[in-house]
Amino acid sequence: MAVNTSYAGRVYPPGEVYQVSAEKIREFAESTANTHPAHTDPSAARALGYPDVVAPPTFAVVIAQRAEGVYIQDPDAGIDFSRVVHADERFTHHRPIVAGDTLTPTLFVDSVTERGPLAMVTTRVELSDDDGAPVASVVSTLAVRGQDA
Amino acid sequence: MSAPVNPRLSELAVGDVVATRTLEVDRARLVRYAGASGDFNPIHWNERFAREVGLPGVIAHGMWTMGAAVGVVTEWAGNPGAVVDYQTRFARPVPVPDPGAATAEVTATVGALDPDAGTARIDLTVVVEGQRVLAKAQAVVRLEA
Numbered sequence: 339m340a341v342n343t344s345y346a347g348r349v350y351p352p353g354e355v356y357q358v359s360a361e362k363i364r365e366f367a368e369s370t371a372n373t374h375p376a377h378t379d380p381s382a383a384r385a386l387g388y389p390d391v392v393a394p395p396t397f398a399v400v401i402a403q404r405a406e407g408v409y410i411q412d413p414d415a416g417i418d419f420s421r422v423v424h425a426d427e428r429f430t431h432h433r434p435i436v437a438g439d440t441l442t443p444t445l446f447v448d449s450v451t452e453r454g455p456l457a458m459v460t461t462r463v464e465l466s467d468d469d470g471a472p473v474a475s476v477v478s479t480l481a482v483r484g485q486d487a
Numbered sequence: 488m489s490a491p492v493n494p495r496l497s498e499l500a501v502g503d504v505v506a507t508r509t510l511e512v513d514r515a516r517l518v519r520y521a522g523a524s525g526d527f528n529p530i531h532w533n534e535r536f537a538r539e540v541g542l543p544g545v546i547a548h549g550m551w552t553m554g555a556a557v558g559v560v561t562e563w564a565g566n567p568g569a570v571v572d573y574q575t576r577f578a579r580p581v582p583v584p585d586p587g588a589a590t591a592e593v594t595a596t597v598g599a600l601d602p603d604a605g606t607a608r609i610d611l612t613v614v615v616e617g618q619r620v621l622a623k624a625q626a627v628v629r630l631e632a
Binding site for chain 2 (some may be wrong): 362365366368369370371372373374376377386388392393394395396399400403404419420421423424425426427428429430431433434
């Protein structure tokens with residue numbers, strides 16, 4: 339089944355709320371060799387002016403990939419995950435993510451385009467906090483190989 | 488141990504190499520990242536599955552490489568929250584042998600300076616077996632003037 343281009347422009351209702359914990363930040367930082375003490379030591383984070391430990395720059399992918407599932411795993415979207423290659427990724431931070439944040443993801447399908455045997459699928463997840471203020475934007479593009487590619 | 492002195496925007500020039508690091512990634516590291524990130528795609532831990540879908544073997548999560556490379560920038564900047572924007576394209580997969588590990592050489596270079604915005608663009612090269620695995624890997628970092 340081909341990738342369904344009619345999903346371009348789709349906006350999903352806000353996804354499951356994500357509670358950012360100090361332990362999840364520690365686990366993510368350690369697994370990616372992000373060794374700055376502000377990821378694991380609350381006093382080091384407070385010395386930089388943060389209320390608690392700070393997430394590494396790509397931590398938001400944890401929340402974004404979870405939010406993307408509603409689209410990627412939708413059979414009608416036509417995305418065969420065994421034929422997917424991650425093409426690019428971008429994080430824009432309006433403020434750092436810290437432990438204690440309660441973040442709500444909203445998923446946008448920015449574009450679905452066919453380029454020869456490849457389909458390029460670009461999603462965007464906007465994260466906002468309890469007050470509705472924007473925290474981070476995560477843009478991800480997947481390349482999906484066609485059946486003959 | 489004295490506190491490190493954080494870099495200042497006015498002291499930087501385009502082309503300066505500000506940090507380098509060697510990263511090692513083995514299969515155990517990928518399993519840890521899978522758990523930490525929630526990305527359990529079997530191409531990152533299951534040799535049989537990876538070969539069945541046409542890969543040479545298990546490959547690293549592109550997001551692991553992206554996430555690990557930027558650690559040199561946050562250490563250098565002295566503040567993980569200083570990275571306001573970070574992007575890359577995934578140019579080549581990183582095969583991870585078993586036994587053993589893949590080695591990535593990371594170099595962070597000043598790519599552009601924007602004194603009005605108070606930011607520096609740090610360009611990252613990540614080289615595995617002589618080939619760049621990330622393309623246009625750029626972190627925009629807010630620094631003191």
